[in-house]
Amino acid sequence: MIKKNICMMFIIFTLVGCHGKPPSPQTHETWIKEGYSSADVYHALLECGFNKSYNQTDGLTHNEIAEGELCMLKNGFRCRNPKDHITCDYARYKDLPACQEYIKQKEIKGDRLLK
Known part of the structure; x- marks a missing residue:
């Protein structure tokens, strides 16, 4: 009986794990x-x-990620999902060296940083 319960718990946990959140793109x-x-x-x-x-x-600093994202924007790319934002759009990254010019431009336009 105990073996049967353990086996059943194992199956349940395995199935639950298979229906988790899909991986990020x-x-x-x-x-x-x-x-x-x-x-x-x-x-x-x-x-x-x-x-x-x-x-x-993977393995990049927040500043390196911000630099890469700004490079993509500069080269005419945009986020596929309009609800997505780049690193520099968030207030917690406002002090990153890569974000300084971007943030100045947002302030000139009157755009606010996200929390």
Whole structure:
């Protein structure tokens, strides 16, 4: 009876684990530019300082991520989901060296940082 209960608990936990939250999209899937393929986006990310891993921000500092995101914007890319924001849009990153010019431009436009 105990073996049966343990076996049943194992099966339940395994099934519950399979229905968890889906993985986040890969970094190159979050950026788009008209006329650019997924491979083109991937190469642009590499040129902007992202790395070759599944999540191309692995091992990068917040400042390096911000630099890469700003590079992508400068090169005409945008976030695929309009609700997505880049690192510099958040108040907690306002002191990053990479964000200083971006934040000045937001202030001139009257845009607020996100919490």
